[in-house]
Amino acid sequence: MSKTKDLTIKDVRVIVSSPGRNFVTLKIVTECGIHGIGDATVNGREMAVASYLQEHVAPCLIGRNAHEIEDIWQYLYKGVYWRKGPINMACIAAVDVALWDIKGKVAGLPVYELLGGKSRRAVTTYAHANGETIEGTLDSAEALIAQGFKAIRLQTAVPGLEGTYGVLGDKKDYYEQQSSRPLPPEQPWSTRKYMNSIEALFREARDRFGDDIALTHDVHSRLTPIEAARLGKMLEPYDLLFLEDAVAAENQDSYRIIRDHTTTPLAIGEIYNTIWDCKELIQNQWIDYIRTATTHAGGITGVRRIADFAALFHVRIAPHGAPDLSPICYAAQAHLGLWAPNFGIQEFVGFGNEVSDTVFSHDLTLKDGMIHVGDSPGLGVDFDEEAAAAHPYKRSYLPVSRLEDGTLWSW
Ligand code: GCO
Numbered sequence: 194m195s196k197t198k199d200l201t202i203k204d205v206r207v208i209v210s211s212p213g214r215n216f217v218t219l220k221i222v223t224e225c226g227i228h229g230i231g232d233a234t235v236n237g238r239e240m241a242v243a244s245y246l247q248e249h250v251a252p253c254l255i256g257r258n259a260h261e262i263e264d265i266w267q268y269l270y271k272g273v274y275w276r277k278g279p280i281n282m283a284c285i286a287a288v289d290v291a292l293w294d295i296k297g298k299v300a301g302l303p304v305y306e307l308l309g310g311k312s313r314r315a316v317t318t319y320a321h322a323n324g325e326t327i328e329g330t331l332d333s334a335e336a337l338i339a340q341g342f343k344a345i346r347l348q349t350a351v352p353g354l355e356g357t358y359g360v361l362g363d364k365k366d367y368y369e370q371q372s373s374r375p376l377p378p379e380q381p382w383s384t385r386k387y388m389n390s391i392e393a394l395f396r397e398a399r400d401r402f403g404d405d406i407a408l409t410h411d412v413h414s415r416l417t418p419i420e421a422a423r424l425g426k427m428l429e430p431y432d433l434l435f436l437e438d439a440v441a442a443e444n445q446d447s448y449r450i451i452r453d454h455t456t457t458p459l460a461i462g463e464i465y466n467t468i469w470d471c472k473e474l475i476q477n478q479w480i481d482y483i484r485t486a487t488t489h490a491g492g493i494t495g496v497r498r499i500a501d502f503a504a505l506f507h508v509r510i511a512p513h514g515a516p517d518l519s520p521i522c523y524a525a526q527a528h529l530g531l532w533a534p535n536f537g538i539q540e541f542v543g544f545g546n547e548v549s550d551t552v553f554s555h556d557l558t559l560k561d562g563m564i565h566v567g568d569s570p571g572l573g574v575d576f577d578e579e580a581a582a583a584h585p586y587k588r589s590y591l592p593v594s595r596l597e598d599g600t601l602w603s604w
């Protein structure tokens with residue numbers, strides 16, 4: 194069937210829109226009219242990705258055969274000379290995911306079938322419970338458990354600090370925090386205050402919910418390795434599914450120190466772009482979950498490679514799923530999660546909001562905390578360019594963190 198279709202790429206469109214928040218969407222159109230879409234959003238640096246795609250990537254795609262996903266991936270990776278990097282890899286990711294979408298549509302099959310078929314019924318997720326107090330956080334967790342979630346991430350404000358990661362006070366999101374001043378919001382950090390308050394959150398969670406519910410926590414790279422080792426030990430009695438981003442690991446060796454001291458499972462990877470960023474973490478078995486996202490780590494092709502490598506070392510995938518990842522990314526990761534033999538869990542904060550629902554349509558459904566993938570050919574997600582045009586890009590930044598004396602810290 195595919196032989197009769199002309200899959201020459203004839204148009205590549207880059208659309209930056211803000212249906213609730215900024216997204217960079219790539220649309221690849223072939224001669225026969227079949228199109229595919231990909232997500233290239235890099236939160237806070239959207240226009241850099243858009244211009245890289247428009248100016249440098251799109252011209253190389255025109256006239257290419259959309260079926261040649263691997264060759265196009267290599268052409269954009271090796272062929273660019275400047276390897277890796279968040280902007281470059283998000284652009285490769287968007288192209289890659291759009292091409293998988295096209296291949297699925299041509300084959301008349303959902304993408305997970307092209308990857309090797311289902312390894313499970315549906316994709317288990319973890320949801321976020323946040324709060325200004327432990328009680329507030331646990332109330333929000335209780336509501337999620339009532340909806341059927343079996344795994345919850347807990348984040349609570351640190352007493353004495355204004356604006357802890359994951360907790361937004363009276364603001365809906367970081368966009369709202371910047372409504373009067375579009376510059377990175379600043380938040381204070383104190384490791385001492387955090388270390389003195391965090392254990393109570395998990396102690397009270399286990400007291401209230403028992404042992405069946407899986408719990409995670411995101412440290413957002415605020416600790417040093419030895420502090421993270423201490424935190425891991427401190428939380429051992431509460432049996433976390435994983436402790437996320439305990440330490441930033443440009444130096445992957447850091448994780449050996451944490452691993453030497455604690456049996457709390459470790460997860461990292463949401464800002465990684467390639468397999469090289471996590472190679473030592475995985476092959477030394479210093480982590481348990483690798484959290485690379487299709488949007489930031491070279492698409493389905495990039496994350497599939499990481500997943501296969503990770504499987505050799507008992508490391509499972511737990512892809513990033515924050516609200517700055519578009520429904521296209523959610524769909525791509527749902528297909529991967531359905532297939533990957535070493536899938537662990539998917540982070541999930543909803544498929545979007547009322548506004549983004551007018552722009553993105555998809556056939557994913559959530560039931561009992563699991564994402565079910567429909568049987569539409571390709572990714573099963575689409576993007577309405579006209580609806581998107583009603584929501585123009587709005588400059589916005591992620592926050593930054595400072596210690597109480599003003600020193601810049603990891604946010
Ligand atoms: C998470 C993340 C996010 C990121 C955000 C950056 O685990 O969900 O840490 O909150 O900070 O997606 O763009």
Ligand code: MG
Pocket residue numbers: 411413437438463
């Ligand atoms: Mg995180």
